[in-house]
Amino acid sequence: MIDGKTKILGVIGDPIEHTFSPAMHNAGLSELGLNYIYLPFHVKEDRLGECIQGAKAMGIEGLNVTIPHKTNVMKHLDDIDSVASMIGAVNTIQFNFDENNESSNQNNETSVTTKGFNTDGYGCVRAIKEKTSINNKKVTITGAGGAARAVAFQIASSGIDELSILNRNFEKAVSLANDLESNLSEAGIDITINSCEIENLKRELDSSDIFIDTTPIGMYPNVDDKAIASADMLHEELVVNDIVYTPMETSLIKEALKANAEVVYGYKMLLYQGIRSFEIWLGREAPVDVMEKALLDALGI
Numbered sequence: 001m002i003d004g005k006t007k008i009l010g011v012i013g014d015p016i017e018h019t020f021s022p023a024m025h026n027a028g029l030s031e032l033g034l035n036y037i038y039l040p041f042h043v044k045e046d047r048l049g050e051c052i053q054g055a056k057a058m059g060i061e062g063l064n065v066t067i068p069h070k071t072n073v074m075k076h077l078d079d080i081d082s083v084a085s086m087i088g089a090v091n092t093i094q095f096n097f098d099e100n101n102e103s104s105n106q107n108n109e110t111s112v113t114t115k116g117f118n119t120d121g122y123g124c125v126r127a128i129k130e131k132t133s134i135n136n137k138k139v140t141i142t143g144a145g146g147a148a149r150a151v152a153f154q155i156a157s158s159g160i161d162e163l164s165i166l167n168r169n170f171e172k173a174v175s176l177a178n179d180l181e182s183n184l185s186e187a188g189i190d191i192t193i194n195s196c197e198i199e200n201l202k203r204e205l206d207s208s209d210i211f212i213d214t215t216p217i218g219m220y221p222n223v224d225d226k227a228i229a230s231a232d233m234l235h236e237e238l239v240v241n242d243i244v245y246t247p248m249e250t251s252l253i254k255e256a257l258k259a260n261a262e263v264v265y266g267y268k269m270l271l272y273q274g275i276r277s278f279e280i281w282l283g284r285e286a287p288v289d290v291m292e293k294a295l296l297d298a299l300g301i
């Protein structure tokens with residue numbers, strides 16, 4: 001029941017109507033009996049600064065950030081976590097209320113500071129770890145956009161040996177590889193870059209343990225798009241993760257099943273990025289099973 005003590009979490013984006021996060025988070029909050037509500041907020045680009053100031057003033061405790069605000073919101077935050085800084089994008093904001101702060105007491109106000117995190121890469125890596133160990137593996141990623149950056153930085157910091165990045169626009173793959181090398185040089189990972197042609201992808205997949213497709217190929221409504229890799233390019237020991245989650249069984253997942261490869265569904269990344277956000281805000285373990293069921297129900301799966 002909403003009452004005078006109900007605390008607020010939410011998600012900001014433009015558009016926002018199609019978000020699945022409220023279903024997942026409200027189920028988790030209710031399971032733990034917490035007097036919180038998680039709401040969607042439609043925020044336009046030119047109101048982002050006002051939105052963060054308004055959220056501070058209204059005592060909102062946490063926000064998720066979705067497209068197109070993940071990078072632009074950073075300039076409105078007081079602090080950015082190191083992983084989010086490397087990625088250059090924030091999908092989670094924690095609001096910290098310090099009633100004991102000296103300046104707060106003088107002005108009879110509560111000081112509120114904000115910190116940005118990126119839990120997208122964490123979500124993808126945790127989903128893959130459910131199926132395989134990541135240590136000393138070779139990982140191939142297709143795509144070099146926003147999601148690829150989050151996934152690449154997180155997985156490159158998770159104990160892998162080799163990372164192969166293929167992108168249609170080769171320059172974007174070069175730029176991502178350069179950023180990884182300059183930020184994670186001490187990780188000692190072998191990074192290879194290629195343009196995303198069939199023969200390059202086949203060669204890289206032959207020697208890979210994990211394949212993550214971060215392109216939108218096969219995403220609703222383009223569900224009949226040809227998969228980025230056909231079954232004959234995949235092998236049985238490969239773990240194949242398509243981060244697209246609508247539909248659940250994308251054209252790539254179908255090819256992976258044909259090849260008897262292990263599959264990781266895209267909704268798992270969405271689930272675990274939310275689980276991590278929940279834990280950042282509330283400082284306690286999230287009820288994963290309940291939140292997963294609510295997410296699957298919302299996705300109609």
Ligand SMILES: NC(=O)c1ccc[n+]([C@@H]2O[C@H](COP(=O)([O-])OP(=O)(O)OC[C@H]3O[C@@H](n4cnc5c(N)ncnc54)[C@H](OP(=O)(O)O)[C@@H]3O)[C@@H](O)[C@H]2O)c1
Pocket residue numbers: 120123143144145146147148167168169170172196214215216217219243244245266267268269270271273
């Ligand atoms: N599961 C989750 O939680 C989750 C989280 C975030 C995103 N996603 C999904 O991930 C996908 C990508 O999101 P994003 O934010 O990274 O998008 P983005 O920044 O626009 O990047 C898309 C990438 O895919 C490549 N690409 C697009 N169409 C292609 C095609 N037909 N053939 C080959 N490459 C193609 C682009 O290559 P160029 O550079 O050559 O244009 C680019 O590298 C979306 O479907 C999104 O819904 C899922």
